[in-house]
Amino acid sequence: MAREEQPSTKWVAPKAVGTLALIGGGEWNDGCKDFDQELLSASGADEVVVLPSAAAFEHPERVVERATSYFEGLGAKVRAPMVLRRADADDTKTIDLVRKARMIYIADGSPLHLRSVLKSSELWAAMLGAYHQGGVLAASGAGATLVCDPMVDPRGGAYTVGLGVVSNLAVFPYHGTAADHLRERSIDLLPRNATLVGIDDETALIRDPLGAWRTAGRGVVSVYSGRDSTEFASGKTVDALP
Secondary structure, eight states, rough: OOOOOOOOSSOOOOOOEEEEEESSSSOGGGGGGGHHHHHHHHHTTTTEEEEGGGTTTTTTHHHHHHHHHHHTTTTOOOOOOOEEEEGGGGOOHHHHHHOOOOEEOOSSOHHHHHHHHHOOHHHHHHHHHHHHOOOEHHHTTTTHHEEESEEEETTTTTOOOOOOOOTTEEESSSGGGSSSSHHHHHHHHHHTTTTEEOOOOOOOEEEESSOEEEESSSSOOEEEEEEEEEETTTTTEEEEEE
16 A cells, blocks of 8 residues: 655754765666766766676667667767676676766676676776766666565565675666566565665666655656565655655
């Protein structure tokens, strides 16, 4: 059962870093244009590094083509290193490119494959370095659930280990269109110390450099407390998240 959002007084801002955007899927569509334009402005760059790693088995070249066309419409160039397997994440030229990037975008696909590519890699360290130096890190679908911890396991809606950019936050992507039994399983199995957020496609949950969270895009973000959820429409602030 959804209810209207209620203000909280217990939120404490974490240490300033960069801007984090967790997108529920459906990236690079019309509903994303406004917040992607804002992310580009926040990055101060006219170039986006796109990682198609999660789509390694789903025509990653088409992912790159879509991203290139989309960001050209926003006045930005795309650079997309074809990091498709774990060995690619050790390429020194790619690591250097990512380390210097002001905006990095992780495309949707398989979160488990994405984790196998990035976990404990020099490339992931470079991505974190860029983010902690004030850059923008955007992640859609598979990427959004992976960069947090715990990670929703797509094979059944239970949990596994994510990469922990935000700890104790679990992201359920494609929330509005997901199968009910997967959503309910994620609700029931949520670790006690974690918060579950459901993010609709073409919708973003964005954390600014001072740690404040807000929503953007065409759908809603649902924050769960047990089986109850509070829905936050576009433009709302979301308190009491990690």
